Amino acid sequence: MNKTPTVPTVADPSTLEDWTHMLREQEMPIFSSTVQTIHDIIGDERKGAMDLATAILQDPNLTAKLLKLSNSLYYNPYRKKIVTVSRAIVILGIDVIRELVLACSFFEAILSPRNKRRAHEEIAQAIHAAVHAKAIAVATGDDYPEEVFIAALLQNIGRIAFWCFCREQGERLEALLADGHIPQDVAERQVLGFKLSELDVSLCRSWNLKGLIEEAIRKHPQVMDPRMRIVNLGCEVVGVLKEKADPKSYDACLERITAITGQTRDEVKQSLRTHTDAAAHIARQFGAVEAAELIQRKARRFAEEASTAIAAVPDRKELQFQILQEISGILSGGTLDISFLLEMVLEGIQRGIGMDRTMFAVLSPDRATLREKVALGWRRDSPLQTIAFPLIQSPPNLFQQALDSREGDWISSDHDGRLRTAHDVAVVGRHPCFLMSMYSEDKPIGLIYCDRAYTGQPLTEEDFRAFRHFVQQANIGLALYRLQGR
Template structure:
């Protein structure tokens, strides 16, 4: 019952991303489309992705498309899972305990990844995720609003029992056992489940995960405690580093964990990171100001300019253009379609905002009707059209209504060497907000970037 009904730790977006990354047939652009379905996640990923911890090269990223290219899909998964944890706190009635558990998870994950880097692990991001999810049973339970949580808390306060003993008395099992069951139920697999089931194993990656958590426990006892001395001794044997150097790295990682928590907006959780270390007292001064529409358009155009000034990846280019229209012009649905070689069919290449299942059927529109339809009619235009169903009813044929609907929209043909090769479609059919001339001009400007990038790509290819 706990497993099925009351463990909403992963958002739907996070679950889709986790499943996506296990499917080797998926591409980076499909990952971007999943993330962009969630505006809050998009904003947080870009904010944290631009922080010095994740982006030491300081390559400014204003689009998810560019973030995936710069950071890599594994880092994006890491950030998405962390986002899901912090979202879970917001719905918890046991906020203090939930914040403590998530603070521990994030802190241990940062410490574990640093250990993985020191010993030359080939995938420190995987170690980070395994450490982040190591106590998933505790996090899921304390974020779940389960009525048994209060009983466990009262029993610990009243009797002084260890947490695991109180858990067993109230629930009949420990939260560590719950974590193992959740790991299997959610098919987390790999290093995550290995570290849960064999925490004392000699494997260096599992040791990095478990030592990440032991560092956090030792810090609670104090930097000069016997627990910390024992911990540093084990770390020295594991890494070949001196205890002084390790102490410096631990303190640095603690500060980084606090900063990351605050960048995710988890100020309360950040206060529980690092025990008595002085760095925990700093206040978060970063504003979560949302850029206005014009500012966001300029930022995304900067990403596009950076991309087309180097080696151009057309998939990334068109995804950035679509993201610019979708986020920068605040369109509900955006679609890029390519014309087939026989000129008879337009096929979806990328789309954002369409309410269909992840991995659902791609949209196709055929030039098989007696009169020109909305999309094939737009292919013959030079710069783009702004259409209303009431003003041009014949363009909204049965096929268009079935595939796309009857909505006011912008449609921009995409040309290469004066020949139409596809188009960009966008509308506000979900929220129903009106379109404006300013919106049309901004969307047209993004569509022109696609044309410029395509021209530069062909010039560089010759």
């Protein structure tokens, strides 16, 4: 009988397949999950901005980093204040948000206190090349410069991941490279049994990365795609800006950039200086502080670094006020996008009030079941798992009671146990929670539920008032939507 092969531990990968599995499943599961989620949403014509926002909001760390970067001068040069993910998608566009989500999750996966010098060098080169490649793409009028950014950032994804998680094998390879007598690819094969460029391709295949990203990773010499030339130019810039770069190589690189952008030589030189500073700043925003210092070693300091962020992360009350202002703007702004409004209301409750789990559930056509429509913060065994609550009329359960009340319910953990059916307890537990119904033409169509199931922080009267206000705004939006004949 054949034995099932054992999965290698983090400490002992010995083949290309071992390394691919370890990086994908054990060291970088956050990035693996994000890549799959983004791929599914972007590739499904039935899904749109609301689905993307919902996916981002499941991860508080990702949400915070994305909003911080959305307010940076690099991504938001017109300084439009962005306090919600929904607003970020509207202002910056899905393509930019896709870039930010992939980049943020990538750096969240690879950055750690154990990163050593070689890892920081690889990260610095990747960010530096990505920023320059995107700038060149913009100058050439490329339709999707964000894709160029990601392709340049991830083209050496295996190499970067290896140096972030290499341990003993990395020390052996570092020693061989430091000796200087063995070419890099030979040293890699001697220590690992494969070249790191092969790990790039293996991870690309494993994560199902497509399009320009795949082309950049595979590095086919016969590919003459003009956009690949831009990615390669971004990488070339990093090489020529190194401390001991050949002046002839620098001049040749300038000529290639002027040829495809139409810029003058002086304009290109100024652009290189500007975007080197921008790359260092973006590296810091991603949390790659050591990489930022490496990028700026031969560049001037970013003089206005402290002033580039539009605002610090607002406190909870300020955030509630800002989100409610945006909701008011939506309600008074003409034709109403009800999905966008509901997404913003859910985000306002989740982040503005500080809830761990928030859900908008709608009544089934037979009005016998509440089914999840949008859910933020729920920990699931499977991304395909959805939440549903059968309604019980006599005696009413927790959710039936909430549907019958327009004022909202605040349920404590020791509230009348008869309201919580065994199914309800299995799905949401016995946590204190807020519930409030959503109405259309004086009939309940669903409700909004929220709790602090993970942190266990107590709910307050102020929290309940804020919750009711957000849901009331959603109900006003539903009424306006109906009047517009939708």
